[in-house]
Amino acid sequence: MTTIKDVAKYANVSVATVSRVLNKKGYVGKDSEKAVLDAIKALNYKPNSVARSLYHKSSKMIGLLMPDISNPFFPELARAVEDVALTYGYTVVICNTDEDEQKERRYLDALMQKYIDGLILTTNHLTKEEYESLDLPLVALDRIISEDIPTVVADNFRGAKEATSYLADAGCKLILHIRGPKGVHPADRRYEGFKETVEERGIANLVVEAGFKINQAEEVVYNLLKDYPQIDGIFASSDVMAAGAMKAASRAGKSIPQDIQLIGFDGIPLGEMLVPSLTTVAQPIYEMGAVSARLLIKQIEKKPLDQLNYVLDPTLVIRQTTRSVDE
Amino acid sequence: MTTIKDVAKYANVSVATVSRVLNKKGYVGKDSEKAVLDAIKALNYKPNSVARSLYHKSSKMIGLLMPDISNPFFPELARAVEDVALTYGYTVVICNTDEDEQKERRYLDALMQKYIDGLILTTNHLTKEEYESLDLPLVALDRIISEDIPTVVADNFRGAKEATSYLADAGCKLILHIRGPKGVHPADRRYEGFKETVEERGIANLVVEAGFKINQAEEVVYNLLKDYPQIDGIFASSDVMAAGAMKAASRAGKSIPQDIQLIGFDGIPLGEMLVPSLTTVAQPIYEMGAVSARLLIKQIEKKPLDQLNYVLDPTLVIRQTTRSVDE
DNA sequence: CTGAAAGCGCTTACAG
DNA sequence: CTGAAAGCGCTTACAG
Structure with missing residues (x-):
């Protein structure tokens, strides 16, 4: 690698001068500047970031x-x-x-x-x-x-409220919320938004917790669907969880959106790839x-x-x- | 940040000695070593990577x-x-x-x-x-x-051969291959594997090219499905393309795997999330x-x-x- | 306007 | 076994 010294030598100036033109800082005469610029080009010089970092x-x-x-x-x-x-x-x-x-x-x-x-x-x-x-x-x-x-x-809270309201408006009578782990800020806020909405509107609801991996959500939902076949709406705390819910519904013989309406959260590309494609609260990721x-x-x-x-x-x-x- | 100098001063040795114990290189007396180690601990010294890099x-x-x-x-x-x-x-x-x-x-x-x-x-x-x-x-x-x-x-070629053979064994009579862009090595090899297999086995086939984005694959397949309703097998060059194919099939009123069998390539998590879940050639990513x-x-x-x-x-x-x- | 020198925080011959 | 010194490739006061 060529260094600032090589450039200085080639341009017949000191390294200080080269540094000055490199950084466009301090006075440099027209002639020196040109000489340096030419040298830089001729030698294809690139300043060394590590040395700069050190300083x-x-x-x-x-x-x-x-x-x-x-x-x-x-x-x-x-x-x-x-x-x-x-x-x-x-x-x-x-x-x-x-x-x-x-x-x-x-x-x-x-x-x-x-x-x-x-x-x-x-x-x-x-x-x-x-x-x-x-x-x-x-x-x-x-x-x-x-x-x-x-x-x-x-605004996780608001997103959750909108999703829950939408399910309510769409006629859901028993809404399940699949929430994320407690203590994780976004999961908590989404849960709170859900809870406030169902309470305001007096809608029957269930809440389960699942990790962020798809299998966990699938299992949890599948089991719940057996116990509560009346569930007709699901609000999942993430799109991946929603995908898990879709798999569970399919296994339980429920069709979406006819039997169960489903909304996810996040807006990752996955949502569009699913069939049916996923209604979701999209964050501006x-x-x-x-x-x-x-x-x-x-x-x-x-x-x-x-x-x-x-x-x-x-x-x-x-x-x-x-x-x-x-x- | 504390530097090697601080450590040397604290331990009453030279920076060279500190450096030696840091790098476990060269002779260092027992006493000096202990003094340096103590100093490092006392000062919570971490050597500076940038200076090391420069050297x-x-x-x-x-x-x-x-x-x-x-x-x-x-x-x-x-x-x-x-x-x-x-x-x-x-x-x-x-x-x-x-x-x-x-x-x-x-x-x-x-x-x-x-x-x-x-x-x-x-x-x-x-x-x-x-x-x-x-x-x-x-x-x-x-x-x-x-x-x-x-x-x-x-081994893209082999993977493609396996997938194609599997579709053939499963009874597919007209297999569509959605291939990736020409000139991209894995896409070319998968195409070649497909082609060799259908030719060996004398199976009717179609090939279309699509980019790696889902919408492109969906459109291309949807149009093809209208022209060739006999297509009963699809081998996609990626799982995302396969997801596009699933959407196209759904729009065209075809069910998978009853009407059309589908195999993807890659083995990304998406495959498991789809309903029905995707048969695929999984690379050991x-x-x-x-x-x-x-x-x-x-x-x-x-x-x-x-x-x-x-x-x-x-x-x-x-x-x-x-x-x-x-x- | 320009150069010599010190310094950023390390490492490693070189003496001793 | 240990320290002083030079050097990695830069930048910036400091003189001039």
Whole structure:
């Protein structure tokens, strides 16, 4: 690799001068500038990021901590973060923590040692104090860690209310909610939205908890369908769970949407691939990722933040697992 | 951050000695060693990777170039690469190239400037010469770039033959193959496997090309189903395409597997989520990623490679989109 | 406007 | 066994 010294020699100037034209900083005479530019081109010189990082204590890299990239909610989020990062000249490092505190710590250590410039957290297994003691720009995405950490989430509560109301309007008499694990912020909020709505409207309802994997939801729903054949509406806390519910319904001999109407949550591509295609509360996933990345980079570059917390609106996307509501 | 100097001062030794115990290299007296170890603990010292990189011209990072992480084939691959990399102390940087030469070049430049230690390529829009001129350990994954570059692929040809034979055995009389874009290695091989099989067995067949997105496959198949209502078997070049075919069949009033039997390719989680669940040729995706990562790291660490090219066996996973073959 | 020098935090010959 | 020094490739005061 050619270094700044080679360029300096070729251009007959000092490395300081080369550095100045590289960074467009400080005075440089016209002639020197041209000589340097020519040398750079002739030698196809690219400045060494590592040396720059060492001096600046900054790596132009951001970390994206997530539970598991192979969970279908995350790739699009990661994609958005990458796209925005690329625009601003940052590289992103994705870390799969598997919701495991030890793994999260290890990754954090490794990133700190690399002068990572900031972190987007979609996972939170350390305390707020630990995150803050990192002394790094931070954004909490899809989870809330603390008041002080800029946050980007969808309005899970509202999305859940809309979905539940829709099922009610569509005539469901006994609605099952498949909720996600307790303590996981979005799962809790969706549950609360569901609960408030069925209570307001006085609708009979059932709630079961399932993990985010499809088989769990399928089993849970299948068993419930045997005990409560009157269930005619299901609101699932994720699209994957909804897919599980579809499989359960099929096994139980129930057809969707004739016997049971179903609404998922997330808006991942899976929904469109199912037959019938899935009615769902779509989060603006890409936008959430993009907003987070911009918010993080603003902090890194010490620009003013006009807003600390973003609550983005989800959209109820009507597809084929619900019957049309006549109004 | 505490530096090696702080540790040296605290332990009353020189930085050279600290470095020696850090790297377990060179002679260090028992007493000094203990003093240094204590100092490291007391100060919670972590060596700075950037400084190390600068000296060693190596970053302990590997690059993973892929078309698009939100294409459902890639997250699991990425996950496997990450897992193995973590084990060996490497960090992975994922780059989404969108099959775009310009983006690929930009990423490559950025990575080179960071002293990236090696690259896993699932995308190839530069020439073999360009890749080799990077002068970096390389692994081609799921695509073949050149004889000289270690490669990990699934046996696409064999998988296609198995799938096609299975449809034939199951009694299909007119089989449609939805093939992927020409020039993409796996798509070509699957096509060839299909073609060879139908010809060997003298089975009527049709071939259409579709992109890797679901809507394209759906449209193409829907139109074909109108013109050729006799189609009773479909072999799709990917699971996503197969999902598109399912939607098309449903729209055309055909039921699966009664009227049409369907087999996909890839073995992504989607297949299990569909109703009926998808019979598919499953690639060992996780293993492909893991093998690639190990192969790359071996090169980086200059260990001998016992094998240069890995062709892994896919498995025909029978689920519900095919009828059982009676033998 | 420009260069010599110090420094970012490490590692490794080189002396001793 | 241990330390002083040079060097990895940059950047930025500091002189001039």
